Amino acid sequence: MDHYERRRLADHAPERGSVLFALGLGAAAGAAGYAWWARANRADRVDHPGDSAPGRTARRSRFGGYAVTGRTVTINHPRQELYNYWRDFKNLPLFMEHVKDVDVQGDLTRWVIAGPMGRDVHVETRITDARDGEQIAWRSTETSDIDTEGKVMFRDAPAGRGTEVLALIAYKPPGGELGRWIASLFQREPALQGRRELKRFKMLMETGEIATNRNRRTAA
Amino acid sequence: MRALTWQGKHDVRVETVPDPEIVNPRDAIIEVTSTAICGSDLHLYDGVIPGLMSGDILGHEFMGRVVETGPKSTLQKGQRVVVPFTISCGKCFHCMKQQYSACDNSNPVEKQDLSEPLYGHAMSGLFGYSHLTGGYPGGQAEYVRVPFSDVGPIVIPDGMDDDEVLFLSDILPTGWMAAENADIEEGDTVAVWGCGPVGLFAVQSALVMGAARVIAIDHHPHRLELARKLGAKVIDYTQTKMLEALMEMSGGFGPDAVIDAVGMESHGFAPDAVSDQVKQAVGMGADSAHALREALLAVRKGGRVSMPGVYGGFVDKFPLGALMEKGLQVRTGQTHVQKYTKDLLKRIQDGELDTTFMISHRLPLEEAARGYENFRYNQNEWTKVVLKPGTSLS
Numbered sequence: 001m002d003h004y005e006r007r008r009l010a011d012h013a014p015e016r017g018s019v020l021f022a023l024g025l026g027a028a029a030g031a032a033g034y035a036w037w038a039r040a041n042r043a044d045r046v047d048h049p050g051d052s053a054p055g056r057t058a059r060r061s062r063f064g065g066y067a068v069t070g071r072t073v074t075i076n077h078p079r080q081e082l083y084n085y086w087r088d089f090k091n092l093p094l095f096m097e098h099v100k101d102v103d104v105q106g107d108l109t110r111w112v113i114a115g116p117m118g119r120d121v122h123v124e125t126r127i128t129d130a131r132d133g134e135q136i137a138w139r140s141t142e143t144s145d146i147d148t149e150g151k152v153m154f155r156d157a158p159a160g161r162g163t164e165v166l167a168l169i170a171y172k173p174p175g176g177e178l179g180r181w182i183a184s185l186f187q188r189e190p191a192l193q194g195r196r197e198l199k200r201f202k203m204l205m206e207t208g209e210i211a212t213n214r215n216r217r218t219a220a
Numbered sequence: 221m222r223a224l225t226w227q228g229k230h231d232v233r234v235e236t237v238p239d240p241e242i243v244n245p246r247d248a249i250i251e252v253t254s255t256a257i258c259g260s261d262l263h264l265y266d267g268v269i270p271g272l273m274s275g276d277i278l279g280h281e282f283m284g285r286v287v288e289t290g291p292k293s294t295l296q297k298g299q300r301v302v303v304p305f306t307i308s309c310g311k312c313f314h315c316m317k318q319q320y321s322a323c324d325n326s327n328p329v330e331k332q333d334l335s336e337p338l339y340g341h342a343m344s345g346l347f348g349y350s351h352l353t354g355g356y357p358g359g360q361a362e363y364v365r366v367p368f369s370d371v372g373p374i375v376i377p378d379g380m381d382d383d384e385v386l387f388l389s390d391i392l393p394t395g396w397m398a399a400e401n402a403d404i405e406e407g408d409t410v411a412v413w414g415c416g417p418v419g420l421f422a423v424q425s426a427l428v429m430g431a432a433r434v435i436a437i438d439h440h441p442h443r444l445e446l447a448r449k450l451g452a453k454v455i456d457y458t459q460t461k462m463l464e465a466l467m468e469m470s471g472g473f474g475p476d477a478v479i480d481a482v483g484m485e486s487h488g489f490a491p492d493a494v495s496d497q498v499k500q501a502v503g504m505g506a507d508s509a510h511a512l513r514e515a516l517l518a519v520r521k522g523g524r525v526s527m528p529g530v531y532g533g534f535v536d537k538f539p540l541g542a543l544m545e546k547g548l549q550v551r552t553g554q555t556h557v558q559k560y561t562k563d564l565l566k567r568i569q570d571g572e573l574d575t576t577f578m579i580s581h582r583l584p585l586e587e588a589a590r591g592y593e594n595f596r597y598n599q600n601e602w603t604k605v606v607l608k609p610g611t612s613l614s
């Protein structure tokens with residue numbers, strides 16, 4: 001790891017609020033979450049049939065037991081390359097805050113995520129749907145600390161503008177203290193955190209680096 | 221190194237701070253040889269732009285020598301460069317359209333959260349201009365870390381003085397873009413509010429672009445004199461009924477295009493200006509926009525409004541009706557500096573543009589605070605201040 005990579009990691013020292021997005025993106029596929037999925041993705045909502053905005057932009061943020069967030073960003077880079085980069089989960093900590101470690105074993109991926117007060121959160125995900133160059137979906141397995149699923153979709157932007165990347169995350173607040181903590185974070189700033197992760201991904205893909213205003217490699 | 225830091229409203233100090241290092245692959249480190257104080261810095265000095273933190277290094281108009289390069293920089297050690305105040309990646313959608321000051325990738329992600337709620341979109345990164353635009357350490361310093369150094373800095377050929385090219389960093393392209401945004405046609409009368417450095421360069425650019433008449437407006441006699449020497453007609457707004465004069469001086473039409481080179485701290489004695497200033501003084505987030513209101517009333521029907529002057533928040537009593545009913549076009553923005561530097565360098569070399577006439581004072585960096593104070597309070601004589609790091613006290 002060269003110093004740029006180390007710096008990137010150092011920049012992503014834990015900050016309250018972004019665990020969930022990381023979790024979501026880190027997390028893999030069951031039938032359980034399917035209801036929110038269909039609704040969050042549906043173009044025309046039942047409760048508001050005249051509106052073609054995506055469900056994830058609805059004023060309400062709960063779909064069944066799940067909280068849902070999503071964000072789109074256009075990246076001036078070929079679709080297949082973006083897909084390949086994301087599909088190699090080992091790359092994700094370079095732009096995701098909090099992801100401390102990623103261990104890929106076939107279909108299963110284990111994520112260690114920096115939690116509050118030095119506590120680690122463990123999530124194991126299974127890929128539920130990977131379509132080359134188009135989308136990657138995942139869902140957490142039962143051994144995980146958190147019940148989550150998500151997917152990231154890649155499609156060509158119009159008129160050669162690159163690729164539209166859409167990330168969708170759903171998460172079910174677990175019980176207990178951890179659950180309350182996570183729920184409070186998630187309800188506060190899920191969209192914000194999703195936005196941050198995707199913007200870092202965009203920076204890295206478009207410019208080869210992640211912008212920082214620091215003018216020293218190490219804290220002075 | 222030594223650097224000019226902001227400590228609070230009307231309190232700037234040169235302090236010793238750590239030297240910058242290469243952080244990202246496309247970075248370069250520049251040893252600053254000349255750096256200027258801008259009218260935009262006065263908005264920071266006056267505390268009317270939000271998002272500054274005490275200790276922030278100011279300055280966004282600078283040039284110098286390359287002393288260090290990251291592995292992806294295309295610069296070479298020893299080259300002399302002028303650095304645009306806009307930090308732009310050169311690869312995103314906006315940069316590809318040459319809308320460099322709208323770059324998506326230069327403002328650090330955490331900082332983007334500040335401007336996104338305020339403006340609906342995050343701003344791009346700028347040097348030394350508050351945390352809304354990234355909180356990047358600025359150029360009124362001995363050294364600066366310059367991100368995306370393969371895209372922004374323009375290499376200066378030997379034999380050209382710093383003074384001739386320094387303003388490629390901001391105010392020369394800003395005056396030029398202001399005139400370009402005025403969409404000047406043959407026979408046009410162009411009125412420019414403000415004869416600070418930006419207004420003066422806008423006057424010069426409008427004349428180069430073929431305006432038949434340029435009318436420059438201010439109240440400082442020396443600044444008006446500089447505009448007159450460039451070839452403009454001038455109006456002292458403290459002595460003249462502005463709207464009547466502008467109609468009379470443009471054949472009864474009103475100016476075809478108007479340029480607001482004053483910005484959010486417009487002076488004036490009309491009721492709207494006084495009420496703006498009171499709101500600004502009590503921190504209500506209101507911009508003073510007297511010049512802009514006047515420009516909107518003065519401009520002819522179907523005319524163009526160009527706004528290089530900086531605004532940060534909201535204005536009251538904006539004559540929206542005049543804008544709509546007269547069918548005006550408005551163009552504005554932080555300057556897309558990188559779009560203009562090459563062409564303008566050539567025009568300087570060809571002797572088409574005079575870039576040194578407005579420099580009134582050259583001070584050692586150590587005396588920067590004195591420069592700010594005078595550029596703010598003695599505007600008539602202090603028309604532009606250039607700071608020189610590494611020189612001894614005068």
Ligand SMILES: NC(=O)c1ccc[n+]([C@@H]2O[C@H](COP(=O)([O-])OP(=O)(O)OC[C@H]3O[C@@H](n4cnc5c(N)ncnc54)[C@H](O)[C@@H]3O)[C@@H](O)[C@H]2O)c1
Pocket residue numbers: 258259260261262263390391394413414415416417418419437438439440443457481482483484485486487488510511527528529530531553554555599
């Ligand atoms: N768009 C950009 O990228 C960009 C870049 C640089 C500067 N700027 C902005 O341009 C503006 C001017 O910059 P500057 O360096 O020339 O500043 P400056 O403060 O030196 O000049 C402003 C001038 O406006 C005059 N003025 C004030 N009220 C007036 C009024 N009501 N009518 C006419 N004149 C009036 C002042 O007397 C002064 O001479 C500032 O707002 C600055 O922030 C914008």
Ligand SMILES: [Zn+2]
Pocket residue numbers: 258259260261280281305390391
């Ligand atoms: Zn400036």
Ligand SMILES: [Zn+2]
Pocket residue numbers: 308309310311312313314315322323324325326
């Ligand atoms: Zn860009």
